[in-house]
Amino acid sequence: MRAHLSVAVMGLCALLAACKAPPVTSPDEVKIDGKTSSQWEAEADKAIAETDATPPPESQQAPKPVTTNPGTISAGPYLCAVFVDRLQNAPGFTVNGDGSYTHDQGSKGAISRDATGLVLFSGGALDGRAAKYEVDLGGRPTLRLYDESRSRTVIDCQK
Numbered sequence: 001m002r003a004h005l006s007v008a009v010m011g012l013c014a015l016l017a018a019c020k021a022p023p024v025t026s027p028d029e030v031k032i033d034g035k036t037s038s039q040w041e042a043e044a045d046k047a048i049a050e051t052d053a054t055p056p057p058e059s060q061q062a063p064k065p066v067t068t069n070p071g072t073i074s075a076g077p078y079l080c081a082v083f084v085d086r087l088q089n090a091p092g093f094t095v096n097g098d099g100s101y102t103h104d105q106g107s108k109g110a111i112s113r114d115a116t117g118l119v120l121f122s123g124g125a126l127d128g129r130a131a132k133y134e135v136d137l138g139g140r141p142t143l144r145l146y147d148e149s150r151s152r153t154v155i156d157c158q159k
Contacts, residue, residue: 072113073095073111073113073119073133073141073143074095074135074141074159075095075096075097076094076095076159077092077093077094077159078092078093078094078095078141078143078157078158078159079092079157079158079159080092080093080145080155080156080157081155081156081157082154082155082156090155090157091103091104091105091125092104092157093125093126093157095111099111099112101121101124101126102124103124103125103126105125107123107124107125108123108124109121109122109123109124109125109126109127110122110123113133117132117133118130118131118132119131119132119133119143126145129145129146130145130146130150131143131144131145131146131153131157132144132146132153140158140159141158141159142156142157142158142159143156143157143158144156144157145157
């Protein structure tokens with residue numbers, strides 16, 4: 001079988017040597033509608049760059065969370081959930097209108113929101129925890145509680 005393969009390879013080499021193929025032209029030499037492929041590519045790159053630089057109209061932009069004035073937190077009960085392998089309910093709390101909160105497990109503490117929007121809990125079951133406060137486009141308030149390092153949110157509580 002090895003002999004047949006070497007004969008086939010030698011025959012192919014001889015065929016290629018005998019065949020006088022026209023020289024390969026560069027893609028820039030081929031013109032379509034009077035333009036080279038490089039010119040077509042440059043026009044496409046320019047169009048993409050212009051599209052990327054121009055933001056879409058307001059009606060086509062993704063909705064952004066709407067936040068309320070610094071210092072205010074919508075009063076009322078907040079239901080909490082956490083995702084650990086699956087979505088699970090977590091104990092919630094009620095924000096009272098006087099700057100305090102009552103945890104579902106009965107403890108009470110203070111809640112405040114600074115000018116940057118950071119919500120701080122002091123006293124009660126959430127003592128020392130921080131959260132960010134958002135109100136979505138539908139007007140639904142959400143408190144997103146941070147982990148201990150405040151690097152990411154781990155519990156979402158919606159009113």
